[in-house]
Amino acid sequence: MTDKIYNIVAINPGSTSTKFGFYHNSEKVFIENIYHNKDELSRFGSIQEQLSYRRLLVENRCECNGVKLSEVDAFVGRGGGLLSSNGGVYCITDKIIYDCETAASGVEHPAQLASQIARQLANKYGANAYIVNPPDTDEFQDLARVTGIKGVYRDSHVHCLNQKEVARRYCEEKGLNYNKCNFVVCHLGGGVSITAHREGQMIDSNDNLIGDGPMTPLRAGTIPATKLLDLAFSGDYTHEELEDIIVRNSGLSSHLGTSDVKEIMRRIEEENDEYARLVLDAMIYQFSKAVGECACVLKGKVDAILITGGLARSEYIVRSLKQYVDWIAETWVMPGEWEIAALASGAYQAMTGQVPVLTYTGVPVFRGFRSLKYHL
Ligand SMILES: Nc1ncnc2c1ncn2[C@@H]1O[C@H](COP(=O)(O)OP(=O)(O)OP(=O)(O)O)[C@@H](O)[C@H]1O
Ligand SMILES: CCCC(=O)O
Numbered sequence: 001m002t003d004k005i006y007n008i009v010a011i012n013p014g015s016t017s018t019k020f021g022f023y024h025n026s027e028k029v030f031i032e033n034i035y036h037n038k039d040e041l042s043r044f045g046s047i048q049e050q051l052s053y054r055r056l057l058v059e060n061r062c063e064c065n066g067v068k069l070s071e072v073d074a075f076v077g078r079g080g081g082l083l084s085s086n087g088g089v090y091c092i093t094d095k096i097i098y099d100c101e102t103a104a105s106g107v108e109h110p111a112q113l114a115s116q117i118a119r120q121l122a123n124k125y126g127a128n129a130y131i132v133n134p135p136d137t138d139e140f141q142d143l144a145r146v147t148g149i150k151g152v153y154r155d156s157h158v159h160c161l162n163q164k165e166v167a168r169r170y171c172e173e174k175g176l177n178y179n180k181c182n183f184v185v186c187h188l189g190g191g192v193s194i195t196a197h198r199e200g201q202m203i204d205s206n207d208n209l210i211g212d213g214p215m216t217p218l219r220a221g222t223i224p225a226t227k228l229l230d231l232a233f234s235g236d237y238t239h240e241e242l243e244d245i246i247v248r249n250s251g252l253s254s255h256l257g258t259s260d261v262k263e264i265m266r267r268i269e270e271e272n273d274e275y276a277r278l279v280l281d282a283m284i285y286q287f288s289k290a291v292g293e294c295a296c297v298l299k300g301k302v303d304a305i306l307i308t309g310g311l312a313r314s315e316y317i318v319r320s321l322k323q324y325v326d327w328i329a330e331t332w333v334m335p336g337e338w339e340i341a342a343l344a345s346g347a348y349q350a351m352t353g354q355v356p357v358l359t360y361t362g363v364p365v366f367r368g369f370r371s372l373k374y375h376l
Contacts, residue, residue: 010343013110023344076347077118079134080111089350092129132346144204157209159187165342184294188311194290196297214286217259220250255279288324302329
């Protein structure tokens with residue numbers, strides 16, 4: 001390792017904000033979160049059309065904060081829009097840019113702008129360009145993919161960047177090797193992914209984006225299939241409306257009219273709101289069932305249960321969840337999300353040779369089971 005200090009700009013565009021951070025090696029210099037109101041973004045016809053706007057924002061705000069862009073060693077973005085790939089640090093190639101521009105994953109999300117912004121800035125200022133553990137990461141074992149209907153498979157939609165960073169930090173603190181440990185990592189935020197990590201691979205998880213697993217402050221989680229069919233064919237909803245409910249407008253918000261857990265706790269504590277308590281407790285109960293599933297997937301060999309995300313700031317949620325699961329393994333709580341730090345740290349580790357720099361192939365990691373003997 002050298003004494004060189006690497007200057008790193010990490011970029012994470014979200015639905016309502018563009019977050020970016022400036023790092024020396026993996027030490028934060030600053031993080032800035034630029035909020036976009038609806039009107040600001042609604043003048044763009046598509047997410048892709050927001051590219052120049054968001055890139056200029058990052059560039060200008062970096063300069064305003066005193067970052068000498070010509071001295072930046074790496075621009076690193078979150079990724080997104082890609083075909084499924086293994087976790088890790090990837091150099092941003094033309095293939096990545098093409099797949100992001102065309103949202104090859106089939107899901108349009110502002111995250112797909114991250115690699116494009118990173119690459120444009122890296123080209124302009126002569127730096128490296130990376131993405132780290134993109135949301136398109138798929139490390140599922142085959143067993144996790146099969147459903148009860150042939151041809152319908154489960155996909156990996158995990159808060160991979162944050163989950164792997166939390167696991168990495170736990171290992172750093174305890175002197176462990178992530179690739180030799182088993183964890184259940186619970187990302188508890190507006191969306192929830194509860195994931196079995198086996199020796200460095202995220203082998204199974206719920207898929208909250210398609211209505212699978214626990215309900216969340218905003219999402220439905222698993223709904224009994226034929227009851228969902230009844231809703232779908234009731235004539236009361238279009239396909240888009242029902243999808244919007246499942247992914248963005250259900251969970252705590254459906255029951256209680258708010259997804260704000262602090263407000264829900266206020267109702268419980270100050271107004272003795274019994275229904276609010278029932279619904280909040282049910283959500284935590286569902287989290288615990290998902291942890292139990294992961295523990296079984298790991299055959300009981302769980303080194304720790306790591307709890308992160310905005311909901312991990314709630315003492316009530318953490319305490320209640322621990323009561324269900326702490327017989328399985330030690331629990332470790334790291335509230336909030338660590339995505340910008342994870343990006344910077346990934347770029348730093350790549351530039352210092354601590355992790356390999358991977359090349360995105362554009363060949364999805366899962367292509368069905370046709371190659372298996374006796375598959376009809
Ligand atoms: N201090 C707190 N106490 C209780 N609940 C909190 C606290 N801070 C945040 N939350 C709750 O955490 C949830 C939001 O979590 P988070 O900010 O991780 O979500 P997000 O970033 O919007 O979504 P995602 O995590 O899926 O990317 C909300 O329900 C919010 O009320
Ligand atoms: C990759 C993000 C997963 C989610 O939002 O549920």
